[in-house]
Amino acid sequence: MNVMFPKLEKKFVILYTLSTGLILTLILAVAFLSYLASQNSRQNSMFQDQLFTLMSRLQTDSIFSDSYLAQLEHKNHLAIYIEENGSPFFFPGSYQTRTEREKLFDRAENLAAEEGIFPNSHPISSNLLQSSLLEIRGDEGDLYLGNILIIQTANGYKKLILLQDISGSQMQSIKTLIFYLGIDCIGILLLFLTGRWFVRRSLKPLEETYEKQQDFVAAASHELRSPLAVIQSTADAIADAPEEQVRLLDVIRKECRRGSSLVKNLLLLAAADQKQWAVKKMYFEMDEMLLSLLEVYEPLCVSRNGKLLLELPDESMPKVYADPALCRQIFTILLDNAVAYGLGDGGNREQSVAVRDAETDIGRKAVVKCGDGRRIVLRAKYLHPHVEVSVIDHGPGIPDGEKRLIFDRFYRQDQSRRQKEHFGLGLSVAAKLAEIQGVELDVRDTEGGGSTFRVTI
Template identity: 30%
Template sequence: MISRLRRRLTLLMTAMTALVLAGALLVTWRLSEEQYRRSAEQLFENNFSSLCDRLADADSVSDVWLAEQEQSTECLLFLKDNGASLHYEGSLASRTPRSELEALVLEAVGQLLDTSRRDSAGAVFRQEAHGTMAGNASDSYFMALALLPRGETGAYLMVASLQDKGFLARHEVLSALQYAGLWVAGSALLALISFWLTGKALAPTALAMRRQKEFIAAASHELRSPLAVIKTSLQAVDGDLPLERQTVLLHNSQKEADRMSRLIDDLLLLANGDLGNLPAHLEPLAPDNLCIEVYDQFYLVARDQGHALTLALPEEAVPTIRADEGRLRQLLAILLNNAIEHTPAETPIELVLRADGKNGGVTISVVDHGPGIPDAAKPHLFDRFYRADASRTSKRNFGLGLSVAKELARLHGASLTATDTPGGGATFTLVFPKGPK
């Protein structure tokens, strides 16, 4: 399901970003082509002006020189001296024959230039005109026309230059292919990035779903055992058994029902914590008074299990913390029960309260001197249904206690960590941030 969702999100993100990229590249391509066209037109006009300046100062021009000019500028040249064509056949080929282009040029000259404009001495004014012209073979040209005066007798030289605009179309196609290649490469890169981002975005969801499946499987496994005992006991009660035996079976059923109730309570607490619906009433609380009450509650329990429980309180005043008293009692009970159950008899257990004078926080620790926590188990210690000792068969242990404790610590904005006790054992430390003044 997650893989299919990831593929769909990748496809959606890639399509959206590729569409934006296509729009940006299209605009850039159009601007680039427009700039290229303007540059080409400006270069054509500059070359023509330079040619006219040379012709205006030259007494004569040769066919070789004109051919060199055509080859260097890739422009067709047409010249007329006082209306008479020069004997120059040209060096460049064109789709429309030169004779037809010459006729079109003369028509444009008649429209754009005026040979009758003269100064007081009768010399023709120098004139230039620029534009475009269409040929007769679906070809199009940049066009430049000029009248150059030749002395004061009214003589003039007509110069025309045509540049086939086909190179613009070729450049446009090549440029379009380059931008298309950029779009393909960019889209591929965006697809990879999208795939990576969707993977990162869906990772918490995938983890949550995996944990949910593991949670349901583990819960089902834990519930199956008490249900089987209850079912078997009730079936046996219906049979022909002595009253004493029936009483034992009913007592066992009651104990298994109590186990199921505790398990369901823990599951509901964790589920509400995951949803952010775990109720809590955080109020200013004196941690030293609470520790004393919890110590009094567990002193006899620990002694009956062969443990000496001690309480260590600081001499200085301890700042108050914001806590739900009932929930915090439950958290400390889990830690103390965990220490009592997982340490051998005759090993001491300590409940330690400390005040952090520097940061104004409060630390509550449960210290035992048992076998400690294996290094391999430490990363999973607060996982749900995790048991460091897989062979443990105690029916009191569901593997949820420390998970519930972690959730209760988070509810109080505190941190719960497990470290090794110097000399052997485990220390669970609950650190509260600075409380209200």
């Protein structure tokens, strides 16, 4: 495995986790701050309600019962101090604060003094003197909201110090913060795991493509080295054996054609991969193309002690819409493949009947039939809305496990398929030419043995 991709995967995973983790953290931070603001607003509102209630009672009532104040303190976690004209009400308090009540009241008065409200202050311009909302911290880590107000009455003035214990709310805020941090950590962990899965899934096709490219370059270099080595050794032999010059020059010409064919196929695949191939689709007669191919390949099959059959439907086939030049090249590759392997040493050696009778009118699309033997069948069918063309051979066939591999570049099944003139590029070229014009190409077993390549347009 190339070390480049694990490093690239690691960088992408880290980048993905950091970016998405930061977004998640910001979202949770905003949510927590909104929660804190809501909680503080609710606390302040509840405290103001209690303060307003007591202030109203101070203005209207001259007597407060201990039971009323005790119930108010317990229900709302309050600490209440009231005095009239400098004399405190006799109420020891019922809510037990963690810090002594007198210390808390003194601290509240000190904070109010910083705002200009001293213990002996009285309202001057109005009948009410009130501090801002105070925050008092106790000795045991407890926290209180507080307020001091002085009300002018007909008999003098009344002073109220009101504290509310919010330590429980503060602890709840800490628990909520821990909860949000836990969600953030779990979320980042899940983002890391999903990011690693996503990055691996995304990089896998790229890694496979890179490995195929490396294999392709290595295979192409190996295949090109062979004809070049033959040409060089043959050229050296000409100088040593001038009497063999004609034969050796013929060898050089064959190797040049072989190398040229390889380069042509490589350039074709490169152009198709880069989508630089110009596809010129048009309507054309498929049976005319097949008849033309029959005339070209029938002599070749006969020279291999085989037969080429053409089977066309009795009914007229409609025109097909594709690139005729590319389709012809696909059929040429499939027929070359069938001749090389279907009529090779592994083919059926039984005697076959004649492919074309001298009296048969091929132009009228007659169906030419033949018995079993060394033969290749070129068959066309009209299966609305498609035209299906099959190239059928009766060679050794292709194992099921290798059917999906035969369209790979430089793939050759076994030693029996490693003829010198074949590079393993033909079927990959055919598959690419079919792909770029939207034509389907597949392979299946021939009944009785062999391979059937189908082109569906």
